[in-house]
Structure formats: structure tokens, C-alpha cells
Amino acid sequence: MHTYILTIVLLLFTSSSFAQRHRLAFHTEFGVFKVFLYDFTPAHRDLFLRAIETDVYKDALFNRIIENFVVQGGEHDIDIEKREAIDPEKKKPRLAPEFDARAYHKLGALGAGRDNNAAKASFLNQIYFVVGKPISDAELTALEQKKGIIYTEQQRNSYLTNGGQPRLDYDFTVFGEVYEGLEVLLDISKVKTDTADFPLKQIHFYVEEIAHAK
Structure with a gap:
């Protein structure tokens, strides 16, 4: 099993990935x-780095988990809606999307x-990790035609070999990826949840920056 996961990580972690300057450690039980973090999505990168500096993710929760889909953490949709509903200025701060091929x-x-905002702008303090599901060649081709996407050979191989969630492409901003410890994330994705996708046991995490190459 560990050999299989290592193979996946090696396939995901391409030579171009080494150019990214900011590296983080997510600590969980x-x-x-x-x-x-991707340098080619600088606004989301910098927003997340500021959140780490201001302790937004010092004692955060993975609070929505759907096996074969995503592990979501930070501020939950429900809490965001409640907070914004009582804001007298009715502000809904969002970050413009950064879509990159x-x-x-x-x-x-x-x-x-x-x-569901029309601009596809991001929440400020909510993240998710893709744990995905198997993707067929026919599904990818249909999505390319529907969304006007042309996947590279490497991207197609990644989806076909390891799975993912290509239906989210160009609808949600991706701004980084796991390069070590993928098995930890996959273990988290399998925990038991209630009917609203809340884990039955709280899963805390905190994030620290471990490398910053200038």
C-alpha cells in the first residue's frame, strides 16, 4: 500500500513543482x-500565508469530509453564512479567482x-484537499468539450492513473498541492461522518511554513 502511495506522489510531484518557493506542514493527529503553494496563483498564496501568520490555522478543523471527493477545513460554509447575515454592512468579502492551466x-x-457567487470568487479562510475518485478517458473528453479545456498529456495521465475531481476545474481556484504524506490525507478522508459530512470526531490541524526560497 505504501509503495503504491509513493508511486502516486512521484507521479504528481513533477520537476516544475520544485520551483515553488513556499512549503508548509499540516500537523494532524x-x-x-x-x-x-503555487507561485503562479500569488493572491491565494499570499492570503494563505497571511492567515498562517495571524493564527487563522493555528487550531483549525477539517470540518467537512466526503470520501473520494474532498477534505475541507477552516471556516465552514454555515459559519460564514451566519457571520455575514448579521453584518450590518452586508459585506461578503471574497478573493477573485486565479485560474491557471x-x-x-x-x-x-x-x-x-x-x-455560489457568479464571479467564482473564493472564501478568505476556507480550504479543501482533493481526494478524488477514478476518472475515465470518456469522462475527461466530455469535460474538455463541455468546459472548453484542453488537458496536457501529463494532466490526462494524472487523472486517469490517480483520479481527482476534474469537474471542479476552472470553477474553483487550485493554489497548491500535497508533495509528501499523501497517505495521511487519505486516512483523514476515510473517517466516519454524519449525514451533513461533519466528522463524528473533531479533526484538528495547524499549519506552519517550513521553507521559503527567495
Whole structure:
């Protein structure tokens, strides 16, 4: 099993990934997994780094878990809606999307959550990781035609070999990916949840930056 996961990580972690400067460690009771942030999605990268500096993710929760789909953490949709509903100025702060052909919803991708806003803008303090599901060649081809996407050979191989969530591409911003400890994330994705996808036991995490190459 561990050999299989290592193979997946090696397939995901391409040579271009080494150029990304910011690397993070997510600490959980299940273990540690490591992530790098994409420099080609700078607004989301910098927002997340500021959130770490201001302790937004010092004692956060993975609060929505759907096996074969995503592990979501940070501020929950329900809490965001409640907070914004009582705001006298009715502000709904969001971050404009950053779609890049190099950022896609492969296994281990880090994305920014959002609501149904037409601009596809991201919540400020909600993230998710793709744990995905198997994808067929026919499904990918249909999505390309529907969304006007042309996947590279490498991207197609990643989806077909390891799965993911390509239907989210160009609808949610992807701004990083797991490069070590993928098995930890997959273990978290299998915990028992209630009918609203809340884990039956709270899963805390905190994030720290472990590398910053200038």
C-alpha cells in the first residue's frame, strides 16, 4: 500500500513543482503532510500565508469530509453564512479567482472553497484537499468539450492513473498541492461522518511554513 502511495506522489510531484518557493506542514493527529503553494496563483498564496501568520490555522478543523471527493477545513460554509447575515454592512468579502492551466484538481490538490457567487470568487479562510475518485478517458473528453479545456498529456495521465475531481476545474481556484504524506490525507478522508459530512470526531490541524526560497 505504501509503495503504491509513493508511486502516486512521484507521479504528481513533477520537476516544475520544485520551483515553488513556499512549503508548509499540516500537523494532524493522523500525522503530518506537506504542501507547496503555487507561485503562479500569488493572491491565494499570499492570503494563505497571511492567515498562517495571524493564527487563522493555528487550531483549525477539517470540518467537512466526503470520501473520494474532498477534505475541507477552516471556516465552514454555515459559519460564514451566519457571520455575514448579521453584518450590518452586508459585506461578503471574497478573493477573485486565479485560474491557471497548470493548476487542476488532481489527487492532493489544495483549493479555495467558495459559495455560489457568479464571479467564482473564493472564501478568505476556507480550504479543501482533493481526494478524488477514478476518472475515465470518456469522462475527461466530455469535460474538455463541455468546459472548453484542453488537458496536457501529463494532466490526462494524472487523472486517469490517480483520479481527482476534474469537474471542479476552472470553477474553483487550485493554489497548491500535497508533495509528501499523501497517505495521511487519505486516512483523514476515510473517517466516519454524519449525514451533513461533519466528522463524528473533531479533526484538528495547524499549519506552519517550513521553507521559503527567495
